[in-house]
Amino acid sequence: MTRLPPSAALASGLFALYLASAAFLCLGHAAVRVGRAWQHRGESPAAARRRVFGAPYCDAIAALRRAIPVDGSYVLVDAGGRAEGSALFVRYDLAPRRAIFIGRWDALPASDSLRRTLPRGLPVIVAENGAAPPRALDRRGFLDEVARSRPARPTDPSDG
Amino acid sequence: MAEIAALAEPLAALASVALLTAAGAGLAELVPHLARLGWPRRLGYGYLLGVAWIGGGLFALSHFAGAPLSRTTVVLLAGLPIAAGLAARWRRGPRRLPLRRLRPRAAEVAAIVLGGAVTLGLFADALTQPLADFDGRMTWAAQARYLRAAGTVDAPVLARSRWFVTHPQYPPLLPLAQVAAMELAGSGEDEEPFRPLYAAFFPALLLAVYASARRWTGRGPAAWTAAAAAALPFLSLARDGGAAGAYSDLPLAAFYGAGLALLLGAQPRAGDGWAAGALLAGAALAKNEGAPLALFALAIAAAWTVRRARRRRLPWREIARRLAPHALAAALVLAALALLAAWRAGIPNRFDEAYAAHFGPADLWPAAVARIPAIAPILGRRMAAWRDWALFWWVLPVVFWAGRRGLRGRPASPLALAALAPLGIAWAAYSVHPNLLYLPAVTWDRMLVQGLVPLLLLLAPALRACRSGMRSRAATAG
Numbered sequence: 001m002t003r004l005p006p007s008a009a010l011a012s013g014l015f016a017l018y019l020a021s022a023a024f025l026c027l028g029h030a031a032v033r034v035g036r037a038w039q040h041r042g043e044s045p046a047a048a049r050r051r052v053f054g055a056p057y058c059d060a061i062a063a064l065r066r067a068i069p070v071d072g073s074y075v076l077v078d079a080g081g082r083a084e085g086s087a088l089f090v091r092y093d094l095a096p097r098r099a100i101f102i103g104r105w106d107a108l109p110a111s112d113s114l115r116r117t118l119p120r121g122l123p124v125i126v127a128e129n130g131a132a133p134p135r136a137l138d139r140r141g142f143l144d145e146v147a148r149s150r151p152a153r154p155t156d157p158s159d160g
Numbered sequence: 161m162a163e164i165a166a167l168a169e170p171l172a173a174l175a176s177v178a179l180l181t182a183a184g185a186g187l188a189e190l191v192p193h194l195a196r197l198g199w200p201r202r203l204g205y206g207y208l209l210g211v212a213w214i215g216g217g218l219f220a221l222s223h224f225a226g227a228p229l230s231r232t233t234v235v236l237l238a239g240l241p242i243a244a245g246l247a248a249r250w251r252r253g254p255r256r257l258p259l260r261r262l263r264p265r266a267a268e269v270a271a272i273v274l275g276g277a278v279t280l281g282l283f284a285d286a287l288t289q290p291l292a293d294f295d296g297r298m299t300w301a302a303q304a305r306y307l308r309a310a311g312t313v314d315a316p317v318l319a320r321s322r323w324f325v326t327h328p329q330y331p332p333l334l335p336l337a338q339v340a341a342m343e344l345a346g347s348g349e350d351e352e353p354f355r356p357l358y359a360a361f362f363p364a365l366l367l368a369v370y371a372s373a374r375r376w377t378g379r380g381p382a383a384w385t386a387a388a389a390a391a392l393p394f395l396s397l398a399r400d401g402g403a404a405g406a407y408s409d410l411p412l413a414a415f416y417g418a419g420l421a422l423l424l425g426a427q428p429r430a431g432d433g434w435a436a437g438a439l440l441a442g443a444a445l446a447k448n449e450g451a452p453l454a455l456f457a458l459a460i461a462a463a464w465t466v467r468r469a470r471r472r473r474l475p476w477r478e479i480a481r482r483l484a485p486h487a488l489a490a491a492l493v494l495a496a497l498a499l500l501a502a503w504r505a506g507i508p509n510r511f512d513e514a515y516a517a518h519f520g521p522a523d524l525w526p527a528a529v530a531r532i533p534a535i536a537p538i539l540g541r542r543m544a545a546w547r548d549w550a551l552f553w554w555v556l557p558v559v560f561w562a563g564r565r566g567l568r569g570r571p572a573s574p575l576a577l578a579a580l581a582p583l584g585i586a587w588a589a590y591s592v593h594p595n596l597l598y599l600p601a602v603t604w605d606r607m608l609v610q611g612l613v614p615l616l617l618l619l620a621p622a623l624r625a626c627r628s629g630m631r632s633r634a635a636t637a638g
Contacts, residue, residue: 015559031281037284052292089298
């Protein structure tokens with residue numbers, strides 16, 4: 001009967017335990033991935049996006065891509081949750097169209113001030129919460145909606 | 161017919177991985193030490209060198225010469241090293257490996273099966289699932305779309321601050337590799353043929369770890385180490401930072417670790433210096449942390465070489481000769497950094513944390529210490545997360561302790577420093593970031609990944625020492 005050095009035996013045993021457990025985890029996921037790929041073989045990229053991000057979101061992105069030329073621009077507002085990245089993902093899906101980001105919906109300036117600074121002639125795209133589709137508004141519609149969504153504030157003299 | 165058409169996109173995506181690998185394999189043929197390796201290890205280095213060459217080449221040609229980011233430029237860039245590699249191989253003549261080197265051992269079979277299966281899963285995912293991570297869509301893939309549409313690395317959308325571009329000054333190596341893949345595939349708006357590029361970094365990292373560890377410890381421990389890396393859940397499962405997404409941390413880890421390991425070899429030659437320089441330049445152009453890490457790698461590798469030579473009482477002339485490969489590597493890294501600085505000069509920074517501006521002593525002190533009680537539990541929880549790391553961080557200290565004899569006489573200290581360097585950068589960022597709890601929770605895993613290759617290269621000799629300790633004790637007892 002051989003007696004192993006305790007430290008080497010412990011280390012080797014723990015390493016084997018790590019390897020077995022982690023390999024089980026990774027191989028399981030690899031099998032799931034291969035199975036899922038087989039299930040969706042032959043699927044077009046557009047169909048894959050609809051499956052993952054939902055039809056309403058993908059339809060809205062497709063409509064925006066048709067409405068804004070590839071070398072065009074738009075104004076972007078983030079109405080999603082703070083850490084959700086909704087505006088970032090909409091921007092990615094619309095790239096290389098250029099975005100002018102005017103901030104989070106709940107931090108937009110008062111409607112009068114916004115009216116002066118909002119770029120003209122560009123559609124305003126509101127990135128919504130989670131998988132909700134982004135909305136496109138024209139300038140007037142956007143300003144009206146902002147005005148409706150918040151209580152009237154006293155006029156700021158510095159706004160001129 | 162429709163099924164055949166549907167195969168076109170995945171095949172084009174895989175073809176771009178193959179072209180990058182072929183270009184890098186051509187470069188590897190020009191480096192005697194790499195050309196002597198068996199083909200799997202050569203392919204690992206080949207892929208990394210290929211991404212560095214194509215991405216870095218597109219960057220330099222576009223910025224300095226106004227070359228378009230087009231399929232023609234990519235093919236020409238790839239064709240050059242492929243032709244040079246074929247010519248070098250033809251000149252050398254056929255090479256026969258001894259049969260014993262071709263027969264895999266049990267540990268190697270385990271590593272091949274495990275690494276191969278996980279890689280297969282990653283590619284299956286990359287070819288059928290759209291990109292759904294955070295930073296990939298926020299920064300890297302978005303930047304690639306802007307660059308491709310503009311046909312130049314100096315895209316006007318980056319240069320004018322009115323446009324909403326997050327981190328516009330982030331190094332563009334990986335976005336340019338994405339552009340290469342998209343150009344080769346001729347992809348449309350819904351197609352993401354660059355996804356397999358990120359998946360391919362996983363086997364490339366495993367092969368680079370195996371190749372480097374094998375030089376120091378032999379086949380068995382190197383294979384067990386590669387298997388340990390293949391089994392690390394975070395590398396293959398995490399969308400946000402692993403090979404399943406489009407983050408730059410895993411590529412950075414592979415460039416940084418593989419480049420450093422080449423410089424820490426027994427006696428690096430000029431070819432090793434060039435290859436290491438290309439890999440470390442890749443690290444510098446892959447991510448913001450890459451520049452300090454590449455410079456750090458150069459410094460500790462040079463210090464290690466000098467220290468080893470001084471111990472042997474070699475004359476300074478000989479020491480200078482031994483430092484020549486390091487100088488070649490440094491020249492490439494500095495050229496990459498100069499290119500990056502020249503490109504950044506035309507881009508106003510915005511939508512960026514601009515950490516570098518906050519790294520003064522007054523910013524770091526006393527926050528670096530005062531924040532420990534708040535941050536340490538978060539880091540501990542991340543490292544203990546079963547789905548990301550399994551038992552890895554519990555087992556590692558025990559193996560190092562039991563196998564500490566194996567670390568003697570090897571470049572343990574530079575490897576340990578190299579493994580710790582990304583964590584040092586992370587700690588500095590955590591010390592100055594306004595959101596004390598958010599940043600560590602979302603970045604610590606990725607910083608661990610960045611230092612993983614040197615750490616794994618320490619694991620291999622420790623594992624060998626454990627096994628040899630067991631054997632020698634067993635032999636004595638018998």
